[in-house]
Amino acid sequence: MVGGGGVAVEECVGQVVLPGDVLFLPTHPDEDGERLRLGASPAPPTKLLCGPGLRRCDAGLLVTKCGLLRHRQAAGGAYWVDSQQKRYVPIKGDHAIGIVTAKAGDVFKLDVGGSEQASLSYLAFEGATKRNRPNVQVGDLIYGQFVVANKDMEPEMVCIDSSGRSSGMGIIGQDGFLFKVSLGLIRKLLAPKSEIIQELSQLYPFEMVLGMNGRIWVKARTVQQTLIIVNILEAYGETVFKASSSCELTGVTTRICKKNVAKMTSGCEQNVWRKCLKANTHF
C-alpha cells in the first residue's frame, strides 16, 4: 500500500517519472448520477489503456519503469512510459528477428535476445507440411511473432498469422546485415510517419526488417550502401534522445543522409563521415 503523495496523471504527461510513483487517474463524472457507488475508489474510466511501464493499483497507476510519461487521446485514451532499454523481454504479439541456434527434432531454437531461447516449430511456416519442411539452417535469420511469452515458460514463435498466411514473416534472405539498436529507436522507426525512413527511401532502394527485440536487418544493392544505412540508423539512435522537438530532427536527418552519402561514396577519408554527423547533431 503506497501512502499519500500521488499526483494526478494529467500533470505528469511529458515529464520524467520514477518507479514507485503513484499517479491518480482522472475522476469521471458519473454517467448515471442515481447509481450508488459501493467502494471508495472512483469508477474507472472506460477503455483506458495502461501501457508499458505502468501498472494498475487501487489508487490509480503505479509506475514501474523510469522515463517520460506519454498520453494518447485516441481510442479511449492510453498512458505509457517511454523508457530507454536495450535488453528485450519477449511480449506476446511482438514481431521479432531471431537467429537459429539449434535444430532439435521438430523444433528450432532461436535466440531473440531475451533470457531464454524461443522455440519455433517447423510446421509454423506458411505451406509447411510434415513432408514439406522449410529449408532452415543454423545461423539463419527468422522474422516471426510470439504466441507464447510469459515469465514462466520459454517463449514460442510462429511465422504465420492467425489465418495461416505468412504476411511477411519467415526466413530472411541470405545477404544483408543485422545490427542491434535500442528498443526505443525501433518504436520510433515503426511510427506511421517516420521521417528518417522517408528520407532514407529517397536516397536509394533498400530492404529493411525491424524486429521489436532491437534487431534491424538491412539490405541494399552494394556493401557500401548497406553500411551507410547501418551507420545512419545507429547514429540516429544515439541522437534521437537529444532532440527536444521533432521539427529539429527533420532538418538534421536530411543533412545526415546527404553528408553520409557524400563522404562514403566519394572516397574521401572514411573517418570523416562520422565527424559530419557530429557537426550536424549539436543542437
Add this chain to the structure above:
Amino acid sequence: MKPSPISNCERRFLLRAIEEGKRLDGRQCYDYRNVSISFGTEYGCCIVELGKTRVLAQVSCELVPPKPSRPTEGILFVNLELSPMAAPGLEPGRQSDLLVKLNRQIERCLRNSRCIDTESLCVVAGEKVWQIRLDIHLLNHDGNIIDAASVAGIVALCHFRRPDVSVQGEEVTVYTPEERDPVPLSIHHMPICVSFAFFQQGTYLLVDPSEREERVMDGLLVIAMNKHQEICTIDSSGGIVLVKNQVLRCSKITAVKVAEITELIQKALENDQKVRKEGGKFGFAESIPNQKITAFKMESAAVDTNNVEEQAEEIITKADPPSEVPVLYTPGTAQIGEGIENSWGDFEELEKEEAAEEEGEDDATAFECQKMEIEDTNMMEETKTDEPILLSDSEEEEVVILQPQELPKKTRAQTNLKQGSTSKKAFIKRRKKKRAAH
C-alpha cells in the same frame, strides 16, 4: 548468460565488406580507433578507452619478503579480470580460456620485457622488497581487449607513485605521502601490444579488430613493441599459417602505431602532472564527462562542410539509376522488388512428383497452378517493355508445362487423371532419368 550468436548473413556480410576493404565503422584497414586516457585521483589509477572498449587499471604496492630465487629483486604481479559487466557472454568466477590467454599475454608483455626496474624495488636484500600489484578490469568489451589492457597497464605503472623508504642500518622507515613525496617507479621502456586480425587464411589483414570482426576472424597476431622499435613479444593464435613478409609488414605497422600511442601517453601523463601541480581539479569526475541518460556521448571533431551538399548531389546524379529490367529468379513467377530466393527447395518439382504418386485433388491444384503461371507470364510480357532477365538454376533442359483442359472443378481430377496421367507419368519418368544421369 550465453552471448548472442553471430548469424550467417552477418558473417558473410563482414567477410564481403573486408574483401572490398570496408569496415563497419568506416575505418581503413590499418586505422586504430580513438584512444583516450583519463586518470583517477589516486596515483596509479587510470581508465583507457579504445573506441567503446573500456579498461580500468589500478596499481598498488606492498612490502613483502622476496622470492628465494631472487633476493634482491622486487615482484610485479599482473592480474586481468573479466566480468559480466563487460559483455553478457563473460561469466564470473569461471576461468575461461580467453581469460587465461589474456592474462598470459599481458604478463609476458609487461613482466618478461622487464619494463620496470625490479632491482630498484629492493629495500632490504633478502628480507623486504616492494611487490607491485597491477589489477586490470575490463569495463566494456567491444573487441581488442589486449591492446587496451596493455596501454592501461603501462600508463598506470608510469602514473603510480610508491611511498618513499629510507634504510639506516637495520632500521627501515617508510614515509607516508604527507611526510615525503611518493616516488615514481623507474620504467625502462613502454611496451605496447598491437593486434592484427587475419581473414580468409591470411589474405586480408585488419588492425585493431572490433568485436564483430573478432568473431569472424581466422587468426590473431599480437606484437608488443616499444618506441625504440624493440619487439617485446610476438604471439600468434588461431592456427593460421603466416608468411614471413606478412609478419614483417605487421611489425612495421606496429612501429608506427606504437610511436603514435606512446606520444599520446606522454602527453596525457604530462597534462595530469601539470594539473596536479597547479592544484587544479583532477580525477575521473573531471576527465570523464557527465553521462546523463538524455545525452549520449559521441566523439566530436571538426569537419570541413563547405560544399558537401553540392558534392552529394553530384554523386547521387552520377550514380547508376536502379535498372528498369526486372531480374527474376525462376521462370514463370512475378516478383515485386528484388526479393529473396525461394528457400523451399524446388517447390514445383516436389509438387509434381507428389501429384504423380498421390492421386486425387493434388493433381487439380497442380494443374491450376501451372495455368496461373502461364497467365502470369503472358501478362508480364505484355506489360513490360524490356525482356525480364530470367535467372534460374533449374537443372532441366527444357520445361514442359502441360496444358490443362477446360473442365469443371471436382470432376476434373478424375477425367484428367485418366487422360493426362499417362503422359504426365511418362514426363516425370523422363525427368527422373535426366536426374539420374546427373
